[in-house]
Amino acid sequence: MMLLTSLDNPPLRRSQAKHRPAGAGRHAMRAATLLLLAGALATPPALAPFAFAPLAGAQESGRRNPTVIRDAEIENLLRDYMRPIWKAAGLTQQNLRVVIISDPSFNAFVMDGKRIFVNTGALASSETPNEIIGVLAHETGHIAGGHLARMRQEMENAQTMAIIGTLLAAGGVAAGAAGGANMGGAAAALAGPQEIARRSVLSYARAQEQAADRSAISYLAATKQSPVGMLKTFERMQNDQIFISQRVDPYVLSHPMARERVAALEDLVAKSPYRDIKDSPELQARHEMMRAKLVGFSMPPDAVARRYPPSNTSLPARYARAISAYRYGAVPDAIRQIDALIAVQPNNPYFHELKGQALLEAGRPREAIAPLRRAEQLSGGAPLIRTLLGQALVAANDKSSVDDAVRELTFGVQREPESAAAWRFLAQAYGQKGDLPNADLASAQSALLSGDVQLARELAARARQTFAYGSPGWLKADDIVNVKPPKKKPGRPTP
Structure with a gap:
């Protein structure tokens, strides 16, 4: 089952300070304030998450609401790819997961210590498992190295340096203004500390990118995998940069130029005892099926x-x-066509899942139940497949199967508690069963995850009235009732 959902990034907070200088330095301090605000608002995208692509920022086209793809087959494959890498990096206890972003560009990035984001473009264009494993191993290096936390600290240090430098420059501008100095030169003096701080942070980011490259090579060696796929990826990037490298200042990038990374990697690859190791035929076959699935779902x-x-x-x-x-x-x-695929591989759970999804979306939910049950059995109870089965049982609107629907969807929300759709289907199942308190509670969960806090609180308040005081249902409803709506996003500051 391939699902699309939206991932909201938390808003960036910007502190604002009011300055009320007096005397001869009033205009100079106002100029300093303007520059500081401009610097805060014009932070380049490259300073945000650690992205794999050297010239593409992290999801420039969908930075605020990137579309996330959920698919049991692809997620299972990526877990199999990364399990040895995460073990080598000492991260098996951190419950890492790979999140798939619907974006045709070749990129992967991290924004926290729990998730690695990878574009469908990277998955679909990688010809071998080894190529994408190298990309994700690089991102793992960022997490294992604590680069996100260190980058935040570096940015705070750079901001402090910039403020101090700007204030010192402002003092000189004030003196110059009193003596009739040229204001164009004064503005340049004020801008200098901002540029120095920015380049300092970018230099630090480039060093961490190189560290992540070295970590990735070490993880591949520890798992006896070839680094050739990773090198091939950088060579592709180098070819893409040939026509623009003459126009790019390498000191204003958050990543080293691809030609530098290729040169550094070539020596490491030559020394690797595993450089000639190929992906297993079974893994390569699964990789090709993933690429085909992405093409089938994403292209006309x-x-x-x-x-x-x-x-x-x-x-x-x-x-x-x-x-x-x-x-x-x-x-x-x-x-x-799907039945012909099943005839070739009768124990492939994802062929049965596809058949069930096609029938369900065609308005034939009763027919979808049997292939989805088979998919559930063959997949070992994959949560996404069980949720889809629960959805089909709800859509069939058969009172004899409503308990099955509640059971499947309850399992789904326990394993995927952030799925608003699963909670919504569970609410429908409870409604069909006549269990209105639990229906309201599940609807409240769905509304909360969808961002409608007011509706969630109203539904939870109604549910709370019908649950016994202190019961699990009452406590969950009470928690939602007491959720505070998110604060209104601050507007753009006006100097």
Whole structure:
């Protein structure tokens, strides 16, 4: 099941200070304040998360609300890729996960110590598992090295240095203003500390990128994997930079130029005893199925046909065409193609899942239940598949299966508590069962996760009235009732 959802980034906080200087330095201090505010508002995107791509900021087109893809098959594959790497990095106890972002560009980045974000473009364009493993190993290096926390501290230090430097410069400007000095030179003097601080932070970021590269190589060596895929990725970036490298100042980038990274990696790769190790055929086959799935879900039929023409009878090609057929309304033809896939691999849970999803979205939920039950069995109870099964049971609106729906969806929200859709389906299941207090409580959870705090509190208050005082349901409802709405985002400061 491939789902799209939105991931909201928390708003950036900007402190504002009011200055009321008097006397001859009034205009100079106002100029200093203007520059400080401009510096705070013009922080380059590269200073935010650690991104793998050297010239692309982290999700420039979707920075505020990036679209997240949830898919049991792809997530399971990425966990298998990263489990050895995370063990080598000593991070097995941190419950790391890879989050998939719907974006065609080749990029991966980290924004906290729990999640690695990777674009669908990176997954779809990587030709081997080794290539994407190298990318994610690099991001793991950032987490293991504590680079995010250290970068925040470095930025705070740089901001302090800039403020001190600006204030010192402002004193000189004030004296110059009293004596009729040129204000253009004064502005340049005030801007200097900001630029020095910015370059200091960028230099620090480049050093951490190089450290993450070295860490990635060490993780690959510890897991007896080749670093060639990682090198190949940087070589691709180097080729992309050929036409722009002459116009880029390397000292204003948060990442080293690709040519520098390639040169550093070539020596390490040559020394690796595992450089000639290839990915296993089984892992390569799963990788090709992932790429086909992404193409089938993300591209229009004509693009899918060009990528996987009918003459291509490989399993990935057939997978992509079956997905495309179901997405664009040819459900009978899609079911025929999916059944042919199942005939080849009857124990592949994701083929059964795809059939169930196609039938459910075609308005045939009763028919979707059997393949989804089979997918659940074959996947060992994957939470996303169990949630989809619960959704089909709710849509079937059969009183004899409502308890099954509640059970499947309860499991789903226990494993995926941040899924607003799963809570919504659970509320429907409770409604069909006639359990209105739990229906209200589940609806409140869904509303809260969707950002509608007022509605969540109203639903929780109604649920709280019907639960016994102090019971688990009452406590959960009371927690939601007492949630404080988020503060209104501050507007752009006006000097």
